[in-house]
Amino acid sequence: MSDAKALIALVEDDPAQRQLLAESLQEAGFAVQTFNDRPEAEKHLLAEPVDVLVSDIMLAGERDGGFDLARHLQQAGFRAPIIFLSERQDEYDIITGHEIGAVDYLPKPININILIAKINNLLKLTRQSALDSRIEGLEMDPADMQVSWHGKPVHLTATEFEMLRQFAQAGRNHVVTYDQLKEATQGVVERNTINTHICRIRNAFRKVDPDFNLIQNEYGRGYSWRAKDETAR
Numbered sequence: 354m355s356d357a358k359a360l361i362a363l364v365e366d367d368p369a370q371r372q373l374l375a376e377s378l379q380e381a382g383f384a385v386q387t388f389n390d391r392p393e394a395e396k397h398l399l400a401e402p403v404d405v406l407v408s409d410i411m412l413a414g415e416r417d418g419g420f421d422l423a424r425h426l427q428q429a430g431f432r433a434p435i436i437f438l439s440e441r442q443d444e445y446d447i448i449t450g451h452e453i454g455a456v457d458y459l460p461k462p463i464n465i466n467i468l469i470a471k472i473n474n475l476l477k478l479t480r481q482s483a484l485d486s487r488i489e490g491l492e493m494d495p496a497d498m499q500v501s502w503h504g505k506p507v508h509l510t511a512t513e514f515e516m517l518r519q520f521a522q523a524g525r526n527h528v529v530t531y532d533q534l535k536e537a538t539q540g541v542v543e544r545n546t547i548n549t550h551i552c553r554i555r556n557a558f559r560k561v562d563p564d565f566n567l568i569q570n571e572y573g574r575g576y577s578w579r580a581k582d583e584t585a586r
Contacts, residue, residue: 359476360384364394364408364422365438370463374407377465383472391418395425403433405472409461410439410446423453427510432498434475434511438463451549454510456541474541478515487524488578493517505561512538513554516547520568520578528585530575551576 361383365371368389375385386403388394390413398406406426412418423435435455439446442460450458457471486493490503498514500507509517515537519529534547542550551568558565567578569585577585 358384359404359472360386360402361472362386362388362394362398362403362406362408362433364388364391364406364412364419366390366409366411366413366418370409374463374465374468378469378472381469389413391415391422394422398426398431399429405475406431406433406435407468407472408435408437410437410441410450420449420453423455427454427508430508432508432510434478436468436471436475438468448549451546452553454513454553456510456512456538471541474538475511478511478538478541486521488521491517491521493521502558502561502565507557507561509554509557512542513550513557516542516550517554520576523578526577526579526583526585528571528574528577532575534575 361378363371363375363378363385365374365387366389371387371389375387378385386397388397394408408419408422410417410419412422415421419437419439436457436459437450437455438459438461440461447458456475459468459471492501493499493514498511500509500514500517516534519533519537523529531544531547535542535544555565555568567580569577569579569581571577571585579585
């Protein structure tokens with residue numbers, strides 16, 4: 354069942370598609386806010402928090418309107434998970450969507466049941482209780498999706514937060530496998546995009562700690578939180 358309190362922002366410039374998607378999400382138990390272009394969505398989403406953002410890529414004459422919306426929002430501190438919808442299915446666009454920080458990129462025409470399932474999984478991930486980090490200096494608060502490294506805030510997307518949670522729970526020098534990282538996002542992240550998300554996590558930490566180099570690749574196995582001269586188990 355969907356959480357009736359969950360607020361979904363839907364950005365879609367086609368009136369018929371916007372109405373159909375909004376009605377389907379409402380029938381699934383979500384509250385829905387709809388927007389038909391990037392400027393309108395950007396204005397409201399920076400002022401009022403939502404649980405999940407679902408956005409088309411081409412918006413009101415802007416070929417990359419959805420991409421630009423996500424970039425601008427995240428630069429301003431927006432942390433809700435993002436799902437892109439698009440008829441554009443070439444590799445470049447899909448990779449761009451994930452590099453921006455989207456948790457998923459779904460093809461049009463949309464299978465509404467799949468979209469609802471994805472949203473429900475994201476809500477489960479973002480509304481879990483607090484955890485005890487086994488890594489000194491790393492603090493995580495799932496309720497607010499906040500991460501700090503030695504007291505400095507680290508800004509991550511919801512997907513990256515859940516992947517980082519695996520390292521916090523495993524502790525230093527323990528391998529977090531590719532399967533564990535995929536399962537941590539309840540299938541939102543596929544095996545071939547894990548490396549991209551790990552790179553984004555590393556870069557987020559380097560913004561507050563330029564010398565950060567504690568997420569190491571364990572060839573064929575996954576990743577571990579360790580210095581290069583430490584041995585993973």
